Amino acid sequence: MDAVFELPLLRRADLLGAGIDRHGLDARLRAGLLTRVRPGVYVDTGRTAGFHPEQWMVVRARALALMCRDAPVFSHQTAAALHGLPVPPFAADRVHIILDERRPGAVASAGRHRGELGSNEVTERHGLRMTILARTMADVARTSPFEDAVCSLDGALRHAASRQNGLYDEDAANTVRAASLAISKRSAHGRAKAARALAFADGRAQLPGESISRIRLTELGFRKLRLQVPVRTPNGGSSFVDFGIEDVKTWGEFDGRGKYLDDGLRGGRTPADVVLAEKQREDWIRGVTGRPLIRWGWPHLRDAATLAARLRAFHISVP
Numbered sequence: 001m002d003a004v005f006e007l008p009l010l011r012r013a014d015l016l017g018a019g020i021d022r023h024g025l026d027a028r029l030r031a032g033l034l035t036r037v038r039p040g041v042y043v044d045t046g047r048t049a050g051f052h053p054e055q056w057m058v059v060r061a062r063a064l065a066l067m068c069r070d071a072p073v074f075s076h077q078t079a080a081a082l083h084g085l086p087v088p089p090f091a092a093d094r095v096h097i098i099l100d101e102r103r104p105g106a107v108a109s110a111g112r113h114r115g116e117l118g119s120n121e122v123t124e125r126h127g128l129r130m131t132i133l134a135r136t137m138a139d140v141a142r143t144s145p146f147e148d149a150v151c152s153l154d155g156a157l158r159h160a161a162s163r164q165n166g167l168y169d170e171d172a173a174n175t176v177r178a179a180s181l182a183i184s185k186r187s188a189h190g191r192a193k194a195a196r197a198l199a200f201a202d203g204r205a206q207l208p209g210e211s212i213s214r215i216r217l218t219e220l221g222f223r224k225l226r227l228q229v230p231v232r233t234p235n236g237g238s239s240f241v242d243f244g245i246e247d248v249k250t251w252g253e254f255d256g257r258g259k260y261l262d263d264g265l266r267g268g269r270t271p272a273d274v275v276l277a278e279k280q281r282e283d284w285i286r287g288v289t290g291r292p293l294i295r296w297g298w299p300h301l302r303d304a305a306t307l308a309a310r311l312r313a314f315h316i317s318v319p
Contacts, residue, residue, distance in 0.1 A: 002126075004055045007048070007059060007062075009043060011066070012025070037063040041063040041066060054087050054092075057078055057081035062128065071129050074098075074128060074130040076144075077094075086155045086207075088151070096113060117131070133156055133176060136156070137177075138194060140152045141153060141180065142189060142190030142194045143189075146197055146215075154201050154208075155203075158206070160172050160203065162203060166230065166238065173203050206242070209297075209298060213243065220318050222247050222248075222319065225246070229241045251292065253294070294314050
């Protein structure tokens with residue numbers, strides 16, 4: 001994520017100084033060589049290939065800060081992205097800032113939120129001011145749809161409570177959860193939404209796909225879910241399974257495409273190597289535990305009924 005903070009932002013004045021007039025700028029935009037981030041700020045398109053929504057949110061936040069006389073305080077989903085949390089793709093086009101109730105004015109192409117900010121509720125990263133993690137969680141929980149909020153909140157608790165060797169610090173998670181809940185109660189808007197999302201959030205979820213999977217499994221009526229369950233490996237270590245669905249004594253895993261296609265996630269292995277390793281791992285888990293292991297992907301998470309059909313196809317009883 002730090003690389004996105006180093007991406008050069010090109011102001012119109014910089015381009016003019018380099019001999020690129022308005023016609024030349026328009027030609028580069030039409031050719032896809034430059035991408036406009038906001039009025040008067042551009043980036044080299046080639047350097048943003050493969051950017052995720054979170055990275056685009058950071059770029060847009062940097063562009064806004066570049067053009068503001070007073071340093072803004074980023075909030076809500078923008079602050080979530082700056083903290084490195086998952087955000088929904090549709091949120092990447094808008095920058096969110098928070099202003100004191102008494103401060104007038106508007107900022108073009110930005111979502112402005114009014115509210116009181118304590119001096120201890122603002123932090124800074126790479127020169128950008130943003131709400132602290134607990135305040136960001138509260139704002140996201142109050143204002144975002146449940147599924148979007150859970151994805152971000154799971155990421156926040158993972159950031160706060162994940163430890164080495166796959167350990168999860170429940171006390172640390174509960175501390176930041178309680179702080180966020182207390183902040184959310186200061187607002188008259190969205191307190192019930194925030195309480196529901198914060199109560200459901202669990203930082204043991206490793207990916208947004210696991211967060212949505214947990215929502216779908218809960219919607220289906222499963223109540224005994226264990227997350228990131230360790231299973232002994234042949235060399236004496238542990239392999240972590242996404243879900244232990246204890247209601248039906250079954251293992252479940254969200255199988256995203258990233259582990260096969262993303263160079264960083266593959267760790268230098270080919271897609272075929274990853275598939276083979278996953279097959280061997282799955283065979284071992286089934287063999288030593290005596291339980292079935294069911295995989296699903298994004299297409300199966302469209303709604304609860306679709307995931308139910310996937311489970312029933314493998315003879316798993318759904319409540």
